[in-house]
Amino acid sequence: MRKSLVVVVLLVIVVLIAIVIVRSATPALDLPTQISTLGQATPLTVHVADKHGVHSASATVEQNGASYLVWQMTQPSHAIETTWNFTAGVKTTPQLKNGKAKLIIEATSNDLLCRSARLERDVTVVIQPPTVSVDSEQHYLYIGMADLVTFSVSGDYTAAGVHVGDESFRAWPMPAGKAGMFSLYAFAWNMPQSTIPVVFASIGVGNDVTSPITVIFPKKEQPHYTVHQFDVSDAFIQKVVGELDPNGSGDPVARFVKINSEMRKANNKTLSDLRFKTADHFLFSRPFQRQPHSQAESNFADLRHYIYHGKEIDQQVHLGYDLAATQHVGVQASNDGRVVWAGALGIYGNCIVVDHGYGLQTIYGHLSRIDVHEGDMVKQGQVMGLSGMTGMAGGDHIHFAMQLDGVQIDPKEWWDPHWIKDHIVKRVELPGFQP
Ligand SMILES: [Zn+2]
Numbered sequence: 001m002r003k004s005l006v007v008v009v010l011l012v013i014v015v016l017i018a019i020v021i022v023r024s025a026t027p028a029l030d031l032p033t034q035i036s037t038l039g040q041a042t043p044l045t046v047h048v049a050d051k052h053g054v055h056s057a058s059a060t061v062e063q064n065g066a067s068y069l070v071w072q073m074t075q076p077s078h079a080i081e082t083t084w085n086f087t088a089g090v091k092t093t094p095q096l097k098n099g100k101a102k103l104i105i106e107a108t109s110n111d112l113l114c115r116s117a118r119l120e121r122d123v124t125v126v127i128q129p130p131t132v133s134v135d136s137e138q139h140y141l142y143i144g145m146a147d148l149v150t151f152s153v154s155g156d157y158t159a160a161g162v163h164v165g166d167e168s169f170r171a172w173p174m175p176a177g178k179a180g181m182f183s184l185y186a187f188a189w190n191m192p193q194s195t196i197p198v199v200f201a202s203i204g205v206g207n208d209v210t211s212p213i214t215v216i217f218p219k220k221e222q223p224h225y226t227v228h229q230f231d232v233s234d235a236f237i238q239k240v241v242g243e244l245d246p247n248g249s250g251d252p253v254a255r256f257v258k259i260n261s262e263m264r265k266a267n268n269k270t271l272s273d274l275r276f277k278t279a280d281h282f283l284f285s286r287p288f289q290r291q292p293h294s295q296a297e298s299n300f301a302d303l304r305h306y307i308y309h310g311k312e313i314d315q316q317v318h319l320g321y322d323l324a325a326t327q328h329v330g331v332q333a334s335n336d337g338r339v340v341w342a343g344a345l346g347i348y349g350n351c352i353v354v355d356h357g358y359g360l361q362t363i364y365g366h367l368s369r370i371d372v373h374e375g376d377m378v379k380q381g382q383v384m385g386l387s388g389m390t391g392m393a394g395g396d397h398i399h400f401a402m403q404l405d406g407v408q409i410d411p412k413e414w415w416d417p418h419w420i421k422d423h424i425v426k427r428v429e430l431p432g433f434q435p
Pocket of ligand 1: 400
């Protein structure tokens with residue numbers, strides 16, 4: 001008899017516990033507005049849903065190993081849904097510094113089990129948000145080419161420069177100790193013409209303060225990039241495949257197309273990455289020079305349809321000038337600078353890249369011989385090697401190209417002293433410039 005009573009009591013206890021567990025709740029936490037920065041006093045809204053109400057809730061900010069309570073609810077609530085509005089930031093938590101932090105919201109259910117929920121957001125503390133002020137000049141832009149903008153940024157920021165669509169160009173302090181900053185930027189050959197270049201100051205991902213540059217696209221003077229059919233012979237395929245894919249096997253045409261597309265892409269990435277090997281000052285003081293006595297066989301941004309036995313096998317855009325002179329002509333540095341690449345580079349064959357400062361670089365491809373080394377300083381007109389047909393080249397020529405912060409541009413403006421005077425020298429100090 002007694003035994004069965006114990007069993008019944010135990011059963012009741014188990015059932016009660018089960019009821020408590022089943023009926024208990026976990027709060028559902030939500031921050032209805034997107035929060036990514038904390039400023040002086042950033043308004044925050046926290047929404048909590050819990051069928052038994054909320055026993056306790058708090059918000060803390062963690063930064064550099066320390067934790068700061070920024071808000072706490074004052075008394076338990078039985079409401080199923082509760083919304084709290086409060087502010088967090090430097091005003092109430094002066095210990096916060098500029099930089100990354102974590103906002104943590106916690107709430108505990110108002111029932112026996114006191115289940116709790118926690119929500120974390122990565123935030124950036126910005127004590128003084130940046131403001132950007134751009135020069136009031138009219139910027140004449142040409143598709144595929146470059147320009148220079150001056151501006152000033154105040155407040156706190158982690159990065160600044162120019163955005164053109166999805167491309168980014170760095171900002172540099174004005175030379176000669178002048179106030180403000182500048183960016184050399186490019187309007188890439190394939191950028192939609194409706195894109196407005198903007199100066200930006202960044203305070204963490206997705207938190208850019210921007211200001212547009214006043215740009216004018218003189219319609220009449222825009223370049224008309226050309227389209228050409230490029231007949232691919234079996235001999236050319238053999239030459240390219242034998243040189244750039246010597247150990248490969250299979251259909252030579254497929255291997256050629258792979259080299260032309262995938263290797264080209266990888267080589268262009270290698271070129272683009274050289275933007276980080278740049279001087280923080282101008283290394284030149286004269287207009288750029290075009291290889292003397294050379295014939296342009298192909299211009300910048302020429303769209304090439306590759307035709308093999310009457311059938312199109314590939315399409316690529318040629319991002320440079322093919323300059324032909326005599327065979328094995330001495331390849332001259334277009335301007336003073338520092339060699340940042342001297343060696344083989346896939347489709348570009350034996351290749352030299354010269355840095356001229358502020359992300360501006362010249363590229364020389366298909367050489368038969370290289371006579372400079374990475375790190376060498378070169379002078380305008382200095383012979384750096386001999387022309388040839390290494391890489392994706394069917395005849396002896398120099399593939400001459402230029403890039404700005406890794407974006408390949410039409411070099412022709414930089415050959416023009418008037419353009420350099422109007423777009424560069426008028427806006428920043430270019431010591432010793434002689435047009
Ligand atoms: Zn070329």
